[in-house]
Amino acid sequence: MTTREPRLAETFVELADTLVDDFDVIEFLHVLIARCVELLEVTAAGLMLADGHGELRVMASSTERTRMLELFELQNEEGPCLECYRSGAPIDCADLDAAESRWPRFAPEARAAGFRAVQALPLRLRRATIGAFNLFHSEPRVLPPNDFLVAQALADVATIGILQEQMIREAQTTTGQLQTALDSRVAIEQAKGVLAERSKLDMDAAFETLRVFARNGQHKLSEVARAVVNGTIDIDDVAKVAVRTRNEPTA
Amino acid sequence: MTPGRLAFLLELVGVREEIAVPLPQRVCAACVEATSVTGAALALVSHGGQGGTIAASDARIRSVDDEQFTFGEGPGISAFATGEVLESDLATSRAVSAWPAFTRHAQAAGIGAAFGFPLLRSGLRVGSLDLYRDTAGALTGDELGDARALAVIATVVVTEIQSHAPNAGEQLHPDLERGMGRAIVHQATGMVMVQLGVTIAEAIILLRAYAFSHERPIFEIAADIVARRLRLE
Numbered sequence: 226m227t228t229r230e231p232r233l234a235e236t237f238v239e240l241a242d243t244l245v246d247d248f249d250v251i252e253f254l255h256v257l258i259a260r261c262v263e264l265l266e267v268t269a270a271g272l273m274l275a276d277g278h279g280e281l282r283v284m285a286s287s288t289e290r291t292r293m294l295e296l297f298e299l300q301n302e303e304g305p306c307l308e309c310y311r312s313g314a315p316i317d318c319a320d321l322d323a324a325e326s327r328w329p330r331f332a333p334e335a336r337a338a339g340f341r342a343v344q345a346l347p348l349r350l351r352r353a354t355i356g357a358f359n360l361f362h363s364e365p366r367v368l369p370p371n372d373f374l375v376a377q378a379l380a381d382v383a384t385i386g387i388l389q390e391q392m393i394r395e396a397q398t399t400t401g402q403l404q405t406a407l408d409s410r411v412a413i414e415q416a417k418g419v420l421a422e423r424s425k426l427d428m429d430a431a432f433e434t435l436r437v438f439a440r441n442g443q444h445k446l447s448e449v450a451r452a453v454v455n456g457t458i459d460i461d462d463v464a465k466v467a468v469r470t471r472n473e474p475t476a
Numbered sequence: 477m478t479p480g481r482l483a484f485l486l487e488l489v490g491v492r493e494e495i496a497v498p499l500p501q502r503v504c505a506a507c508v509e510a511t512s513v514t515g516a517a518l519a520l521v522s523h524g525g526q527g528g529t530i531a532a533s534d535a536r537i538r539s540v541d542d543e544q545f546t547f548g549e550g551p552g553i554s555a556f557a558t559g560e561v562l563e564s565d566l567a568t569s570r571a572v573s574a575w576p577a578f579t580r581h582a583q584a585a586g587i588g589a590a591f592g593f594p595l596l597r598s599g600l601r602v603g604s605l606d607l608y609r610d611t612a613g614a615l616t617g618d619e620l621g622d623a624r625a626l627a628v629i630a631t632v633v634v635t636e637i638q639s640h641a642p643n644a645g646e647q648l649h650p651d652l653e654r655g656m657g658r659a660i661v662h663q664a665t666g667m668v669m670v671q672l673g674v675t676i677a678e679a680i681i682l683l684r685a686y687a688f689s690h691e692r693p694i695f696e697i698a699a700d701i702v703a704r705r706l707r708l709e
Contacts (some may be wrong), residue, residue: 237536250589299699338593343570393598394595396598396635397597397599397600399635399636399638399639399644400597400598400600400602400631400635400637401598401600401645402639402641402644402645403520403602403634403635403638403644403648404522404523404600404601405522406638406641406643406644406645406646406647406648406649407520407522407527407602407603407648408522408523408524409646409647409648409654410522410647410648410653410656410659411522411524411526411662414659414660414662414663414666414668415663415665415666415676416662416666417663417666418662418663418665418666418667418668418670418702419666419667419669420666421663421666421667421668421702422666422667422669422671423670428663445646446646447646454666454669454676455676456675460670461514466551475525
């Protein structure tokens, strides 16, 4: 532990750095997995995250062999990562030879891949479990308690990083919506003016015309408005709707 | 900005309290309480500098701030376009050359200094938080920190309101739309575009120029155009 501590501190600094500007979640998870293998003397590691529908997906693996095994686990819906994700609790299996009845498909597959033991730690913050972190050993063993704490700390860092990235993405969506709505409202009012002048309509009738034209063509109202204002569609085509609208008061 | 100061500002805005005063207005009131400014206003701005003041600490500040969108210039529009602006003395030639019409108007309303902070989130800009002081003078470092933090809080507040709009990506939330109130000017701009056969950008300039040269508020001109009492020739 003593020789490892400086490297461990560096790893946390490195991970914290990736949390700021230009955060790339995939790169972040690869750094995490690589450091985990290096620091904890595990043979291989992998990380799965739940998608928007709650289905796990393999996000990062230290080797291709590990990735194939994790994909196998998901395809067969059986194994330590799935159990860990569903229960939100760590899973320890110190000897895969004795796990045939627990995981009849996964255990032989993992042994064939050269692993003798497996552990899974949940990625969780408070009550939400967002994925699982998997450690594979080529010998029948589990991590000693100190190493387990380090692994859990790495899993916590990963969780915070992933949740933060999701928050940033969400903020981007809502801010983008506000920006679009602001731009749209100006264009819609201007387009009402254009139509009102061209077709001698009042503003309510002009709005109704835009709305019906957009609906008939399955366009967004804001797109039609922008096209009217920028002159990229023929205003007379839009205005034709007005005649029909006035002839069919129920429309 | 220490976590303690941020917590103080959030407390000042009262983000967790259920009171009748809308959050955008509470942000403006918090600016006045936290710093030496006389008033604060929150404006939403679209690309092309169109926009409106949706909240202010008082009616005079609201009117000063909203006039930016008549002139097409001012601290909020500059902050939106290029980032933070600090004009600690509107009497200087720099302020006058940056915003000639706005500066004259603001000074006539008793304003001595104007500061604009962009509402920025995830690299996207949606408006500005504008601070005004009757007397000239710079903001202190602490006041700058508070203003920037309050601009962040304001950004979260307005995006949060918009996220509850029935059609969030298309139409402004009614609570935000209510404050904007420039619909008639945009409608008149569209009419002028057809009347004079010009682009929308040219129509905006012509409308402003007409209001300016006839020394009449742009709303009156717009209302006359929309009511077809006036045609620009």
